[in-house]
Amino acid sequence: MATGSGEFIFPPQEKHVHSSSIVECPNGDLLVCWFYGSGERKASDVRIRGARLKPGSAAWSPVFEMADTPNLPDCNPVLFIDPEEKLWLFWIVVQARRWExxxxxxxxxTNYQQDGPPSWDWQDIILLQPGERFAQVLLDGLDALNPASPLWSDYAPKYVDLMAGAAHDAGKRQTGWMTRTHPLVLSCGRFVLPLYSDGFNIxxxxxxxxxxxxxQASDPIVGLGNVQPSPVQRKNGDIVAFMRDNGGPPNRIQTSVSRDRGETWALTRNMTIPNPGSSIEVIALKSGAWLLVCNDxxxxxxxxxxxxxxxxxxxxKLKGYLDKAVSEKEGEYSYPSVLQADNGSIHVTYSYHTNDGRETIKHVTFRE
Structure with a gap:
């Protein structure tokens, strides 16, 4: 892997560009989407855009529109091709300028392999209804964690009180669940769509x-600031979710394990790999190895x-760096989306923000 290799999907420009997602189509096309606009949750012009790369081509297609809710921000798109080769686009629409x-x-x-954007067959809203069990599991988990960090312990009583009030509010439980990483299809055929809440911070x-x-909503994955889960299944059927750390120090990637096909989850644990409050993704490769891409x-x-x-x-074990600078003053490279193509090649797209304020999505490919 050569640090700094790869190509931009489009030239760096002044609008905000972030949170890409990549899939390989059955015909070999790479299809990528991201959100684009004047900001994020507070900018009404934010929409989902995309591009594709044909097999054997060195250049990405012109950018096209994938989704736009008029006068509201569309963010955090996720692409997924299911076992029946249907293309899915999950994303969020932000109301009242608040993530929650x-x-x-x-x-x-089912018609997405031609030039330009997919032709959409169907659209809906996913409404989850976590019940009162959500509140009990969340509060029991926070009580068991008993955080020792000064950042949390100084405010723990107030924090738990706030979470208790929100968790018992059905309206708050049922809104604000957001996408970021690819869904997982279990060996039994179950679809697992990873979600997180900035309101509950879990x-x-x-x-x-x-x-x-x-x-249906699973039980909450309880931790301190564990968001944007990326799930992968072990050979024994267990699911491991790897998550961004939005909590207090030490800032580390957090993990949790489910032993019942994603319905309940253990309390989170910290890995040794640092995390600066930034999205990660983990996938299982054809060889059986797991690949993690992250800001370490x-x-x-x-x-x-x-x-x-x-x-x-x-x-x-560290394989290498896709992009590397001395500090954020030189550039930011974040929010990876990862896939392994049918031919075994690994593809990663990520947000690439230059030191002069321009932004794009970068694509890198390498072998295991």
Missing amino acids: NAILKVRTS SLVALSDDRGTTW TADGRYRLAAYLSHDEGTTW
């Missing part, structure tokens, strides 16, 4: 046993690393 008011939207396509997953027709610093998004694990996440 986000609505989870989805659209699907994660959960949406589960579907009917190929996405209906969705505690103080910024200026270094984007790839790690390999040959024991299903127990230990990790």
Whole structure:
């Protein structure tokens, strides 16, 4: 892996560009999307855009529009191709300029391998209904964690009181669940859609046993600032979720394990790999190894690393850096989206922000 290799999907420009997602189409096209606009939750012009790379081509297609809710920000798009080769686009629409008011939207396509954007067949809103058990699991988990960090312990009583009030409010439980990383299809066929809440500052997953027709919320994945989960399944059926750390120090990637197909989750634990409050993604490779792409610093998004694990996440070895700077003053490289193509090549797209305020999405490919 050569640090700094790869290509921009479009030239760096002045608008905000962030949170890409990549899939490989059955015909070999790479399809990527991201959000674009004047900001994030507070900018009404934010929309979802995309581009594709044809097999054998060195240049990405012109950018096209994938989704736009008029006068509201569309953010955090996620692409997914299911076992029946249907394309899914999950994303959020932000109401009242607050992440905790986000609505989870989805659209699907069976006609997406032509030039330009997919032709969408269907669109809906995913409404989750975590019940009172959500509140009990969350509060029991926070009580068991008993955080020792001064950042948390000084405010823990107030924090727990606030969480208790919100967790018992059905309206707050049912809104603000946001996408970021690829869904996982379990060996049993269940769809696992990873979600997180900036209101509760935790994660959960949406589960579907009917190929996405209906969705049910799992128990919360309880930790201190564990968001944007990336799930991967072990050979024994367990699911491990790797998460960004939005909590207090030490700033580390957090993990949790589910032993019942994603319905309940253990309290989070810290890895040794640092995390500066930035999204990560983990996938299982065809070889059986796991690949983790992340910012492995505690103080910024200026270094984007790839790690390999040959024991299903127990230990990790640094493979190399996709992009690397000395500090964020030189550039930011973050929010990776990762896939392994049918031919075994690994593809990563990520937000690339230059030191002069311009932004784009970068694509890098390498072999295991």
